[in-house]
Amino acid sequence: MKNLHLFLKTSITCSLTKCVLNEMQQLFLKGFGGNLGKAYGRASRIAGEAVGNIRTVVAFCAEEKVLDLFSRELNAPKKQLWLRGQLTGIGYGVSQCCMYCSYGLALWYASTLVKKQETDFGNVMKAFMVLILTAFGVAETLAMAPDIVKGSQALGSVFAIIDRKTEIDPEEVDTEVVVDVKGSIELRHIVFSYPARPDVPVFQDLSLRVHSGRSLAVVGSSGSGKSSIIALIARFYDPQSGVVFIDGKDIRKLNLRSLRQHIALVQQEPALFATSIYENIKYGADNATEGEVMEAAKAANAHSFISGLPQGYNTDVGERGMQLSGGQKQRVAIARAVLKNPAILLLDEATSALDAESEKVVQEALDRLMRARTTVVVAHRLSTIRGADCIAVLQGGQIVEHGSHNHLVSKAGGMYAQLVSLQLQNHRNLRRHAHI
Numbered sequence: 309m310k311n312l313h314l315f316l317k318t319s320i321t322c323s324l325t326k327c328v329l330n331e332m333q334q335l336f337l338k339g340f341g342g343n344l345g346k347a348y349g350r351a352s353r354i355a356g357e358a359v360g361n362i363r364t365v366v367a368f369c370a371e372e373k374v375l376d377l378f379s380r381e382l383n384a385p386k387k388q389l390w391l392r393g394q395l396t397g398i399g400y401g402v403s404q405c406c407m408y409c410s411y412g413l414a415l416w417y418a419s420t421l422v423k424k425q426e427t428d429f430g431n432v433m434k435a436f437m438v439l440i441l442t443a444f445g446v447a448e449t450l451a452m453a454p455d456i457v458k459g460s461q462a463l464g465s466v467f468a469i470i471d472r473k474t475e476i477d478p479e480e481v482d483t484e485v486v487v488d489v490k491g492s493i494e495l496r497h498i499v500f501s502y503p504a505r506p507d508v509p510v511f512q513d514l515s516l517r518v519h520s521g522r523s524l525a526v527v528g529s530s531g532s533g534k535s536s537i538i539a540l541i542a543r544f545y546d547p548q549s550g551v552v553f554i555d556g557k558d559i560r561k562l563n564l565r566s567l568r569q570h571i572a573l574v575q576q577e578p579a580l581f582a583t584s585i586y587e588n589i590k591y592g593a594d595n596a597t598e599g600e601v602m603e604a605a606k607a608a609n610a611h612s613f614i615s616g617l618p619q620g621y622n623t624d625v626g627e628r629g630m631q632l633s634g635g636q637k638q639r640v641a642i643a644r645a646v647l648k649n650p651a652i653l654l655l656d657e658a659t660s661a662l663d664a665e666s667e668k669v670v671q672e673a674l675d676r677l678m679r680a681r682t683t684v685v686v687a688h689r690l691s692t693i694r695g696a697d698c699i700a701v702l703q704g705g706q707i708v709e710h711g712s713h714n715h716l717v718s719k720a721g722g723m724y725a726q727l728v729s730l731q732l733q734n735h736r737n738l739r740r741h742a743h744i
Contacts, residue, residue, distance in 0.1 A: 347388075351381040476546060478564040485563045489570040489651040490555050491520040491682030493541060499549035500536060510536050511547070511705045518698075520555075523683040525693035527727065528702030534686040538654045541684060542571060554652070572650035574674075576657040578641030580629030585614055586621035588629075588640055592647030601647060608643035608673040610636070635670055642673045653683045659692055690728050699724065 358365055358374045365374055418432040498514040501507070510533045518524040526534045539545050540552050543559055552559050559567060572592070580588050589601050596604075601621070605611040613636055617623040629637045638658060645653065659670050671692055678685075687693045694713045701709035701716070701724050709716055709724050716724035 347381065347385045351378055351385075354378050354381060476543060476564065478568075480563070483561055483563040484557070486566040486570065489567070491518075491651045492553075492555055493518040493524075493652065493682060493684070494553040494556075495537065495540065495550070496553065497550040498540065498547045498552070500540065500545070500547040502536075502545070509705065511550075514550070514705060514707065516700060516707060518682055518684060520682055521680055522697040523678055523685065523695075525685045525687060525696035525699045526702060527687060527690060527693065527699060527724065532702040533705045534702055535656055538573070538656045538684065538686060541652070542568070542573060542654060570651045571654065572645035572648045572652070573654045573656065574638075574641050574645050574658045578629065578637045580625050580632070580637055580640060582625070582627045584619075584622045584624055585617075585640055588625060589621075589643045589647055592644040593649075596647055601643075604643045604647035605640075607646045607676055608639045609669050610639035610643050610673075613639070638670050639673060642670065642677060646677055651682065653678060653681045655683065655685045655687075657686050657688060659687070659689065690724075701727075 354374065354377050358378075365371060414436065418427075418436065421427045422429055422432060493516075495514055495516040498511045499509070500511045500514075501509045514533075514537075516524075516537070526537055528534055536545075540547060541554075543552070543564055546560065554562070554567070581591070586598075586601060589604060590596055592604070593600070602611060605614055605621075614621055614623070623631070625631050625637075625640070629640070632640065642658075655674065658674060674692075675695065683696075685693055685696060693699060696713070699709075699711065699713060699716055700707050703723060709719070709722055716722060717728055719725055
């Protein structure tokens with residue numbers, strides 16, 4: 309009986325040895341596969357950007373360069389996978405060798421016990437089948453270790469996104485739900501820098517005010533912070549210091565989702581979805597009727613070109629609106645803003661990428677949209693903002709000039725007057741070259 313107990317201990321030891329070896333193999337796989345997800349992510353990003361900008365890639369004959377970048381991003385995973393494969397093979401071989409050696413040892417010892425008649429063959433086989441083969445089946449489940457590792461890595465990235473806490477919660481419970489907005493805007497003593505570049509200040513002490521129903525144009529050189537004003541009003545970011553007020557209330561104390569129901573944004577590169585023109589306009593108001601959508605298109609000077617398309621409002625705009633021209637996309641975006649009927653309108657260089665003819669049509673639509681609304685316009689072409697109630701000139705994150713177009717032009721040596729003079733001179737030069 310003592311020897312039989314020893315045989316049972318040997319059998320259990322063999323089973324535990326296999327389990328431990330398989331667990332070690334899984335840990336090896338997890339350790340050497342930990343960074344593969346990031347490496348594959350970088351490679352996928354390069355491939356996605358190349359496909360999304362295929363025209364630019366082809367225009368600059370950069371196919372080989374993109375392929376080289378993609379291959380280089382895969383070099384690190386290739387080396388890691390080679391090392392991982394070698395370790396996996398060695399670990400699997402060692403574990404299988406130990407397992408079958410332990411089986412052989414247990415059976416040899418069992419045969420010795422039977423030969424000495426200290427036990428019988430039936431008891432030996434019962435112990436062997438119950439302990440060894442059952443443990444073998446349990447241990448074999450760990451052969452799924454590679455799949456378990458891949459699954460844990462995939463779930464890790466998913467849960468990292470789910471568990472991420474946004475600093476600006478659009479549904480924060482302790483905020484006031486906005487029902488009506490008159491439209492007065494004030495930026496008071498704003499200090500701001502982008503989270504990706506915290507050491508590069510955009511605004512140091514910016515103060516700006518727009519009265520309800522009035523229009524403010526913001527001009528200045530590239531990088532002066534014009535688009536950042538739009539981003540702060542829409543609360544895409546919060547300033548490090550200072551307060552943004554709407555109707556005299558700190559927007560951080562207002563329910564963001566309800567506030568954005570009263571704000572419309574038209575950007576330089578309008579964002580259209582890969583669906584019909586009708587559906588793209590209807591994003592402005594989900595409960596809008598077909599007649600209201602058409603009226604919004606007419607107000608945006610878009611109805612005529614939409615009606616001329618083979619499928620009219622049901623025409624698919626393609627991915628990112630690639631089936632439409634720049635002016636057409638801009639007018640569809642303006643129609644979407646018209647349908648929303650916002651109290652505050654934000655225009656971020658809405659005509660700067662258009663030709664003269666398209667700009668005229670789009671500007672007429674914008675002028676119609678700006679009536680009786682608080683409007684903040686960011687523009688490079690100063691000809692589009694002559695009718696603004698007030699113009700603010702930005703330089704280095706500061707307001708250096710402030711007033712109407714006529715007032716600012718009359719200031720000799722002023723920055724705005726210099727910008728107007730420079731653009732007029734460039735326009736004359738272009739016309740002279742066109743005649744030549």
